[in-house]
Amino acid sequence: MTSRTPRPRERGIPEATVARLPLYLRALHGLSERGTPTVSSEELASVAGVNSAKLRKDLSHLGSYGTRGVGYDVEYLIYQISRELGLTQDWSVAITGAGNLGRALANYGGFGTRGFRIAALLDADPAMVGHEVAGLQVRHIDTLEDVVAKENVSICVIATPAAAAQGVCDRFVGAGVTSILNFAPMVLNVPDHVDVRKVDLSIELQILAFHEQRKAGGDKGPEWVGALDQ
Amino acid sequence: MTSRTPRPRERGIPEATVARLPLYLRALHGLSERGTPTVSSEELASVAGVNSAKLRKDLSHLGSYGTRGVGYDVEYLIYQISRELGLTQDWSVAITGAGNLGRALANYGGFGTRGFRIAALLDADPAMVGHEVAGLQVRHIDTLEDVVAKENVSICVIATPAAAAQGVCDRFVGAGVTSILNFAPMVLNVPDHVDVRKVDLSIELQILAFHEQRKAGGDKGPEWVGALDQ
DNA sequence: GCATGTGAAAGGTTTCACAGCT
DNA sequence: AGCTGTGAAACCTTTCACATGC
Numbered sequence: 001m002t003s004r005t006p007r008p009r010e011r012g013i014p015e016a017t018v019a020r021l022p023l024y025l026r027a028l029h030g031l032s033e034r035g036t037p038t039v040s041s042e043e044l045a046s047v048a049g050v051n052s053a054k055l056r057k058d059l060s061h062l063g064s065y066g067t068r069g070v071g072y073d074v075e076y077l078i079y080q081i082s083r084e085l086g087l088t089q090d091w092s093v094a095i096t097g098a099g100n101l102g103r104a105l106a107n108y109g110g111f112g113t114r115g116f117r118i119a120a121l122l123d124a125d126p127a128m129v130g131h132e133v134a135g136l137q138v139r140h141i142d143t144l145e146d147v148v149a150k151e152n153v154s155i156c157v158i159a160t161p162a163a164a165a166q167g168v169c170d171r172f173v174g175a176g177v178t179s180i181l182n183f184a185p186m187v188l189n190v191p192d193h194v195d196v197r198k199v200d201l202s203i204e205l206q207i208l209a210f211h212e213q214r215k216a217g218g219d220k221g222p223e224w225v226g227a228l229d230q
Numbered sequence: 231m232t233s234r235t236p237r238p239r240e241r242g243i244p245e246a247t248v249a250r251l252p253l254y255l256r257a258l259h260g261l262s263e264r265g266t267p268t269v270s271s272e273e274l275a276s277v278a279g280v281n282s283a284k285l286r287k288d289l290s291h292l293g294s295y296g297t298r299g300v301g302y303d304v305e306y307l308i309y310q311i312s313r314e315l316g317l318t319q320d321w322s323v324a325i326t327g328a329g330n331l332g333r334a335l336a337n338y339g340g341f342g343t344r345g346f347r348i349a350a351l352l353d354a355d356p357a358m359v360g361h362e363v364a365g366l367q368v369r370h371i372d373t374l375e376d377v378v379a380k381e382n383v384s385i386c387v388i389a390t391p392a393a394a395a396q397g398v399c400d401r402f403v404g405a406g407v408t409s410i411l412n413f414a415p416m417v418l419n420v421p422d423h424v425d426v427r428k429v430d431l432s433i434e435l436q437i438l439a440f441h442e443q444r445k446a447g448g449d450k451g452p453e454w455v456g457a458l459d460q
Numbered sequence: 461g462c463a464t465g466t467g468a469a470a471g472g473t474t475t476c477a478c479a480g481c482t
Numbered sequence: 483a484g485c486t487g488t489g490a491a492a493c494c495t496t497t498c499a500c501a502t503g504c
Contacts, residue, residue: 016473022436026415040485049417052485053475060487068486069482085436086443093435100334107330108431116435154446155438178445179438181431185256187279195441197434201338201411204427205323205346206252206315208385208409211425213316215408216384246495270463282463283497290465298464299504 013084017058021081023048024055028078040071087115092151094177096168097159098123098131098138101183105159106134119151124164141168148175155179162186243314247288251311253278254285258308270301317345322381324407326398327389328353328361328368331413335389336364349381354394371398378405385409392416 027048031039041059045052059065059072065080066072082088093116095102106121121133124141131138139147147153156172158165158180165184172180173194182188182198190196257278261269271289275282289295289302295310296302312318323346325332336351351363354371361368369377377383386402388395388410395414402410403424412418412428420426 014472018437018440019433021440022430022433023417025436027417041487042485047417051475053477054473056486057474057488064487066486067482068480069484071485084440086439087436089443091435091439091442100330100337104330104334105431115439116432154442155435179442181434181438187253187257187277193445195438197438199429199431199434200252201335201429202346203249203252204411204429205321205385206255206317207249208411208425208427209316209321209345210248210251210314212321212384212409213319215423244494271465272463281497283499284495286464287466287496294465296464297504298502299462301463 013061017061018085020048020050020054020058021085023050024058025078025081025085025087028074028081031074032078036074038067038071038073039077041066044072082114085115089115090117091115091155092117092119092153093155093157094118094120094122094144094147094151094153094172095157095159096122096141096144096172097161097164097183098125098128098133099159099161102157102159103133105157105183106136116155119153120147122147124160144168144171145175148172148177153177155181157181157183158188159183243291247291248315250278250280250284250288251315253280254288255308255311255315255317258304258311261304262308266304268297268301268303269307271296274302312344315345319345320347321345321385322347322349322383323385323387324348324350324352324374324377324381324383324402325387325389326352326371326374326402327391327394327413328355328358328363329389329391332387332389333363335387335413336366346385349383350377352377354390374398374401375405378402378407383407385411387411387413388418389413 024044027044028039030047031044041052041056045055048055062080062084065077095105095118098121102121102123106118118134118136121136121138122141122144123129123138126140128138129140154177156177156179158168160168162184165182165186166188169180169182169188169190173190178194180188180190180194180196182196185200185202188196254274257274258269260277271282271286275285278285292310292314295307325335325348328351332351332353336348348364348366351366351368352371352374353359353368356370358368359370384407386407386409388398390398392414395412395416396418399410399412399418399420403420408424410418410420410424410426412426415430415432418426
């Protein structure tokens with residue numbers, strides 16, 4: 001606990017901003033492919049689905065990369081955001097669970113592109129081992145520590161059944177992995193220095209159900225709950 | 231449209247709270263299965279992975295469902311949260327895209343359980359139509375409007391390639407759907423009264439990469455502060 | 461005694477509106 | 483003129499700490 005932060009005066013980019021940078025990056029790649037040289041905060045914000053004040057404030061945390069009266073240079077901004085996110089290097093990712101979801105993730109195109117490399121797809125089922133998925137041979141979970149060490153894995157994806165998730169997580173953490181993306185519907189227990197992000201389908205559905213119920217119930221006069229920024 | 235059960239504070243549950251209610255619900259179901267009759271905010275918070283002050287504040291927005299000096303009745307709280315989230319009724323869900331991801335979602339157990347029913351799995355590929363996935367026959371996307379009307383679909387899941395997502399989205403919105411869960415890596419354009427939530431793998435990875443870079447980039451000091459708290 | 465429920469404080473995020481630069 | 487970058491205001495979320503009630 002007590003993370004004192006003695007002095008590391010890192011450039012503190014707000015979490016909310018970090019979470020939106022990938023969105024801007026994607027929008028910029030789209031503009032880049034269309035050959036657009038510069039873009040205003042208004043245009044970029046519109047493509048990314050946020051408002052322009054928020055976009056400008058977000059970008060201001062990275063530095064002054066725009067030109068007043070003109071806008072932002074698309075390629076330059078792509079580079080700066082990529083660098084900030086750590087995408088100018090490649091990250092090795094190990095996926096655990098070669099079921100429907102694991103295979104879907106392995107096949108996901110955007111996965112293997114810029115910044116990430118799938119180092120391995122692991123599964124506990126011997127019958128699954130050796131099968132080829134997305135150009136990778138499924139390896140047995142027993143090789144986890146080997147894979148992490150040899151492939152220099154620093155990010156892992158857990159796509160196992162809930163019952164197996166904590167065990168797999170512990171092994172990854174023991175092997176030195178400090179970033180985990182968890183698709184299993186459960187809360188993972190990890191030491192403080194490990195980052196966990198979770199993606200939970202049923203939670204998303206339940207949140208939608210809540211708002212849907214509000215709309216259907218439409219009693220008094222409170223206006224729409226409306227879709228906020230995506 | 232008739233008399234409703236008067237609720238203490240039906241109005242204005244904060245978004246942040248709504249997003250955590252499913253977490254509490256899952257923790258409570260776990261306790262319920264183990265036969266636990268009551269639980270304190272401290273215990274429940276620990277299982278759900280939040281701190282107790284936050285949990286109490288969250289629950290206070292639903293009403294006063296605890297007993298001072300004792301805690302919360304597990305079954306009663308499950309009911310109250312379920313009702314608040316709109317899970318005491320069943321919601322029909324249509325999934326579009328019978329690729330790897332769509333099949334993974336259709337097979338996802340927690341999906342078909344409490345509160346949600348998969349009404350249809352749609353795909354644009356004629357070769358895919360008719361195949362059985364998770365006890366459902368894949369139907370052609372042309373039947374979208376039919377399915378929404380006949381099955382009373384109010385929530386849809388988009389698991390198509392990015393290029394097809396906006397078109398599918400427009401058709402769902404045109405058919406009257408007002409809640410969308412989007413897995414395609416793009417920003418959907420919808421009218422204000424439609425709710426969109428997005429799940430984006432590459433965004434999650436990029437956020438992890440950002441933090442991973444921070445860890446690696448800081449001074450070399452191994453700040454293994456490994457406090458197994460919580 | 462003990463744990464909830466809640467004002468108040470602290471911290472974070474979004475929006476506003478305009479100064480400042482091109 | 484046009485658009486960025488940014489203090490300040492408004493708003494939202496989390497945490498604190500303790501009065502309240504079983």
